[in-house]
Amino acid sequence: MQTDRFELLFDTYYGRIFRYVRYRVGDLQATEDITSDIFLRVVENYHAYSAEKSAFEVWLFAIARNAVTDHHRQTWRNGSWLAAAVDIESARPSPEDGAIAAERREYLYRALGALREKERRLIALKFSSEMKNTEIAGLLGISASQVGVRLHRTLRKIKKIMERL
Amino acid sequence: MKHEASLDREANLEPEDEKMAELRALLLNADTGAENSRARVRERLMRKLEKQILNDEEKGAIIMRKRSKKPVIAAAAALCLIATATTAYATGFAQTVLESFKVGNIAVERVDQLPDSSQTAPREETAAGRPDVSAPRNFAALADAQAAAGVDFPAPSAVPGYAATGYSLHNSLLEAQYAHESESGRIYSLLISNSENKIQTADDIRAVTVADTAVYFANGIILWEYGGFTYELYQMGGEDFDVDIIAMLIESLR
Structure with missing residues (x-):
């Protein structure tokens, strides 16, 4: 892979991959580690990607999904997501970010933490990958309608949870 | 299990209220800490790449048992070697260009030191539209890759004992891959391009005239230009190609 290709790929997808992982695992340090792992796997396997078989995003997020699954296999404990998601850093307002925005984000993370794993996986995919429902369907092995x-x-569930907080 | 049609109806029955739209916006735009983490993620990635290279070197230097590891070496070597002007920055980093010249469309700079790869400027997220990041398109035959590119990339004959295993098209760059016919792990890649690029290296650059062509050796990469195209040769496994082999490659282009 050429450097300029790698740079473009990293810059284009970094934010989306990070968001996907953060919504899946919550913990900031784990998110950073898994995100770097995902890009390492992309570099390792880039030569094997075939545009004829799938869209690039589908291939990329399949790698991301597997990386998160590997992480869960190693570290999963009940309740760990919620504790990790509302760490101090995520809740602290940044200078550009008001207290209200920080509070909403914290509520969002709490709500995500209350979801079932497969619900969180769907939300993370939908709101980070920019894939169409048909592409998500292919990745998850369900129909686009079911997606x-x-x-x-799931959105209704998040909304209800956030309203209760 | 519900029928597909009923699922479709359920998905469309309830119009989204304002709060649902807000929730969608929040999920799409919530600050996940990505920008604060960008430099750290990049640094971890570079460490992992470098560690992988060191492990490979410890095992017997660049001999790749599996062809699948090749891109790691190529990418990491390029990442160490090339500091693209658009991405590398250095806070308080003073770099002196000791030598500068061009090999075809590739600008080569020898510098006293390369910036720390972890010091990469935080960048704004790409604008709403997706940039044209097409994944490489792979072809079994050179002619198919040339036809798809619309560019008649001239590829030299394979080095004796090697055979072409495939061609990958990365926008304006063609990567031709070759593997040794009997010894696994002996492979080489030839990147052929006719677009502008830049290479920086802190190592010595050796220039040799081979078959009436200026050939440059830097960081294990062999560079030359022919007919408006620049050739970058990356070799893994086996003895380094000598000038006779390079001469054969160049001659085969004529």
């Missing part, structure tokens, strides 16, 4: 319905239900 739409599950997404809608």
Whole structure:
């Protein structure tokens, strides 16, 4: 892989991959580590990617999904997500960020922490990958209609949880 | 299990209220800490790449048992060697260019020191539209890659004992891959381009005239220009190619 290709790829997808991992695992340090692992795997396997088989985003987020799954296999404990998600750093308002925004973000993370793993996986994919429902469907092995319905239900669930907080 | 049609109806029955739209916006735009973490993630990635190279070197230097590891070496070597002007920056980093010249469309600079790879400027997220990041397109035949690119990339004959294993098209760059016919792990890649690029190295650059062509050796990469195209040769495994082999490659282009 050429350096300019790598740089472009990293810059283009870094934010989305980071968001995906953060929504899946919560913990900031783990997110950083997994994100770097994902890009390492991309570099390692880039030659094997075939545009004829899948869109690049689908291939990339399949790698991301596997990396997160590996992480969960190693570290999963009940409740660990919630504790990690609301760490001090995530809740602290930045200078550009008001206290209200920080509070909403904290509520969002708490709500994500209350979801089932497969719901969190869907939300993370939908709101980080920019993939269409049909592409997400292919990745998750369900129909596009099911993606739409599950997404809608999960969003309603997040909304309810956030309203209770 | 619900029927697909009923699922479709359920998905569309309830119009989204304002709060749902806000929630979608929040999920899309919530600050995840990505920008604060960018430099750290990059540094970790570089460490992992470097560690992988060191491990490979300890095992017997660049001999790749599996062809799949090749891109790691190529990418990492390039990342160490090349500090692209658009991405590398240095806070308080004073770099002296000792030598500068061009090999075809590639600007080569020998500098006294390379910036720390972890010191990469935080960048703004890419604008809403996706940039044209097309993944490489792989082809079994050179002619197919040339046709897809619309560019008649001239590829030299394979080094004796090696055979072409495939061609990858990365926008304006063609990567031709070759593997030794009997010894696994002996491979080489030839990057052929006709677009502008830049290379920096802190190592010595050796210039040799081979087959009436200026050939440059830097950091294990062999560079030359022919017919408006620049050739970068990366070799892994086996003895380094000598000038006779380089001469054969160049002659085969004529």
